[in-house]
Amino acid sequence: MEMEKIQTEVVVVGSGPGGATVARDLTLQGKKVTILEWGEDNPPTGTTFGGIKNYMGGWAFLGLKRGALVSKELTLMVRNITTGGTSMMFCGTAYDPDPEMWERFGFTLEKESSEIRDELRVGPLPDRLIGPGAARIMAAALELGYPWHKLSKFINPENCIPNCNECSMGCKHAGKWHAREWVLDAVQQGAALLTKTYVEKVLQEGGIAVGVLAKGPGGKRYEIRARQVVISAGGVGSPQILLRSGITGAGTNFFIDPFQMVCGVFDQPVNAKGEALMVTGMHLKQEGIMFADMCYNFSLFAIMAGQFWYKFPPTHKYRSTLPVMVKIRDEMAGRIPAKGMISKPLTSADRDKLDQGTAIAARILKQAGARSFWKTGISAAHPGGTCRMGAVVDANLQTEIKNCYVCDASVIPVPFGIPPTLTVLSLARRLSNHLLGRN
Numbered sequence: 001m002e003m004e005k006i007q008t009e010v011v012v013v014g015s016g017p018g019g020a021t022v023a024r025d026l027t028l029q030g031k032k033v034t035i036l037e038w039g040e041d042n043p044p045t046g047t048t049f050g051g052i053k054n055y056m057g058g059w060a061f062l063g064l065k066r067g068a069l070v071s072k073e074l075t076l077m078v079r080n081i082t083t084g085g086t087s088m089m090f091c092g093t094a095y096d097p098d099p100e101m102w103e104r105f106g107f108t109l110e111k112e113s114s115e116i117r118d119e120l121r122v123g124p125l126p127d128r129l130i131g132p133g134a135a136r137i138m139a140a141a142l143e144l145g146y147p148w149h150k151l152s153k154f155i156n157p158e159n160c161i162p163n164c165n166e167c168s169m170g171c172k173h174a175g176k177w178h179a180r181e182w183v184l185d186a187v188q189q190g191a192a193l194l195t196k197t198y199v200e201k202v203l204q205e206g207g208i209a210v211g212v213l214a215k216g217p218g219g220k221r222y223e224i225r226a227r228q229v230v231i232s233a234g235g236v237g238s239p240q241i242l243l244r245s246g247i248t249g250a251g252t253n254f255f256i257d258p259f260q261m262v263c264g265v266f267d268q269p270v271n272a273k274g275e276a277l278m279v280t281g282m283h284l285k286q287e288g289i290m291f292a293d294m295c296y297n298f299s300l301f302a303i304m305a306g307q308f309w310y311k312f313p314p315t316h317k318y319r320s321t322l323p324v325m326v327k328i329r330d331e332m333a334g335r336i337p338a339k340g341m342i343s344k345p346l347t348s349a350d351r352d353k354l355d356q357g358t359a360i361a362a363r364i365l366k367q368a369g370a371r372s373f374w375k376t377g378i379s380a381a382h383p384g385g386t387c388r389m390g391a392v393v394d395a396n397l398q399t400e401i402k403n404c405y406v407c408d409a410s411v412i413p414v415p416f417g418i419p420p421t422l423t424v425l426s427l428a429r430r431l432s433n434h435l436l437g438r439n
């Protein structure tokens, strides 16, 4: 098949929070940017059907090897393959970057994160948007002396609707921010967006990146030539592209921030129809465990419970159930190959941490009045560490291939355990400034 050649200044691979930020920042400063996105462009619908389609990355093979990934060890990992990346379905909780994580590389991300917080008006939600389930869990945790509090959100309270619960299926009310907004800003300012376009590898001449090779709809081949290449294909996608480009150190030291829901069952209905998720919680940094309310609507609740079908979870008690999410900072173990199945073992230390978190969540739910408990299987939604700074990229996010940068959750250098999006956005803002010669 004939190869179409495109010439641009900067090519950005992937349109999640990392890619969208760099593409928008550079386009707004007059650079000619081309964004290549594997998924389709799906405006958010707020429906279960639309949400699952993005989780699957389309319906081919029921999404396996695309949005939904199962490791050799049978851990389920989810991402979104669509314009805006995984932010289309994320819960919109914002955690500040940890300065200690970056200090050894000579920066802190404080300036960048505060800029983004202001730009997106990140902050806790007003009481009227905190659902009854979250409020009850928070009250019980505080009675027990835990440092539970309202979490900061990428949500504009003016557009957010009480008890709506569509964040995780794609907010259609312009309440929750997602990276597609920034992709569309870039396109409006002149960036080109090619969707359904899968990047295979980085093109290089004499150790310098000169573009990428990609496959578009119908198997059409593209050679996109650019002076700078930014790979933002996420914690799984980016190491695969680097491995296919000859960077053999990518794909190891993998974290996923595994989580499970501890569900408290009450005598009376407590959760009428779901509410905004992860609006309150706490992070026990020393222990590496994070907790949050997770009062799903019925369809998400049934999907979570369905993973545990063989233990007959009491799904019919949905209205009397309050779930608390327990998420841990797992050890960096496992491997993403260029092709074939991912390996992600959970170590015994990881399992001990999940047990410790489960015990705390059950204590809080008991204080709230729950009579019995069950927990879902283990899933993960934060793949990262696979192109880590200090090993695969330098402090400016550049790889061993000159002019080829990586900018997404894969560059996080150490085990993580908290929502990563504000960190990814801040790293991307820093990279934009670097590419514009500002730092």
Ligand SMILES: Cc1cc2nc3c(=O)[nH]c(=O)nc-3n(C[C@H](O)[C@H](O)[C@H](O)COP(=O)(O)OP(=O)(O)OC[C@H]3O[C@@H](n4cnc5c(N)ncnc54)[C@H](O)[C@@H]3O)c2cc1C
Residues within 6 Å of the ligand: 013, 014, 015, 016, 017, 018, 019, 036, 037, 038, 039, 078, 079, 080, 081, 082, 083, 084, 085, 086, 087, 089, 090, 091, 092, 093, 094, 095, 168, 197, 198, 199, 200, 232, 233, 234, 235, 237, 238, 241, 278, 381, 382, 383, 407, 408, 409, 410, 418, 419, 420, 421, 422, 424
């Ligand atoms: C259910 C859920 C809830 C979450 N909630 C939160 C939360 O509340 N707060 C938070 O901070 N984080 C949350 N996250 C995590 C957050 O969404 C991700 O950490 C964030 O989106 C990572 O951004 P990224 O740019 O690294 O990658 P992604 O957002 O995954 O973007 C990568 C993009 O690259 C594309 N791509 C991949 N491979 C290729 C290729 N070869 N060629 C072209 N394109 C490619 C993908 O289609 C995708 O669009 C949640 C995740 C999930 C699944």
